[in-house]
Amino acid sequence: MSKSIYPLVEREVRNAWSGGNLWMPIIFFISIAILFPFAVGPDAKILAITGGGVLWIAALLASLLPMERLILPDRENGFLDQLIVRGYSDELIAIAKIIGHWFAFGPPLIIASLFAAALIGQGDDRMGLIILGLAIGTPALAGLGVTVSALTAGLNGASAIGGLLLVPIAIPILIFGAASLSPEPGSALQLLSAASLAVTMVSPFAAGAALRALRE
Template sequence: MIFLTLVRRDLALALRRPGTLVLPVLFFVLVGALFPFAVGPDARLLARIAPGVVWVAALLASLLPVETLVEPDRADGTLDQIVTRGIALEVWAAARLIAHWLGFAGPLLLALPVAGILLGVPFAVMGQLALALLLGTPALAALALLAASLTTGLRGGGALAGLIALPLALPVLIFGVGVGGDGALKLLTASSLVLVALTPFAAAAALKSALE
């Protein structure tokens, strides 16, 4: 199946560039290690703001590899070959979205206990936070891919992609941090589903314009 082949290819490319997988995790853990020094040793304050810090760190970690999501395939002609072979750009975009999510969300979830302990997250909250990240990180991956597609070929596209993705991620962050009840969890899940469903089509439309 073409879709699975593209996903395997993208994951293999990510593994050949260890920084693509390692840097988001290191950033995530370093935020957990450094933030307590910035706000002081107040355990109650840390426990209250820790979920928000974790979500912001996850968002920024998802944007670290944004320059490698689209631009290399555009620059080396891979996207042109995809179109020439009759493969829809929507399929390529969906595969890249899945690969990006697996590449950054999986390691982040594994590193969450370390970051959570450093931030003083109560163990009772850790499970809820892990579930929220599992459901919400697909939306972050989708926004990163969409921003990368909109800015591919532009000078300073990586920085511009970050400026595009950050405000669009606000609803996801709000629902993710407020996951204390079922309502916020349902809204977070719905946001992820909508973004994951729409992003391949929006990204493909942006790429078609860039390739013309």
């Protein structure tokens, strides 16, 4: 019996997109972009400098939104157990969850960033960079989201603890992601790629270990 992750990924995406969950991160993301100029003022120069950073903070927070429903419901209604009985490894389940989570929030976020970027004073010439940066960085955010949900599933105040856990690990992604949009990016994009690659590669194992620990 070959263990295909395709049906699992498909299920993740279906569950994420059903019931309006698809729009939550996008609306959240765009709301921040709308509110930000009101808070700091409409000065184009300030917006151009700070806007990139805000975009990345919004992306990070948007990836946190669905964290409560990534692992906990599947644990409670026996889905995870059923997959283990079928010979799926915890790591494979984690990979399917990460890919599914990414599909559910990554591409919509990238599309939303096209609108959000204009609101926070990022010119047309930055669009390519924004899309590229988010495309590189969001897989790491997906990996972190799944890992942290697995670590906190079933705890009281899981999302608060989850946020606390995720933020420090996400800082390198945030630094290099925002830096790639600064006037002097240096090799920020390369460093973003490296950081994102490292986090994305490690997260299935970390999330897998957390899923295994959940069974006891």
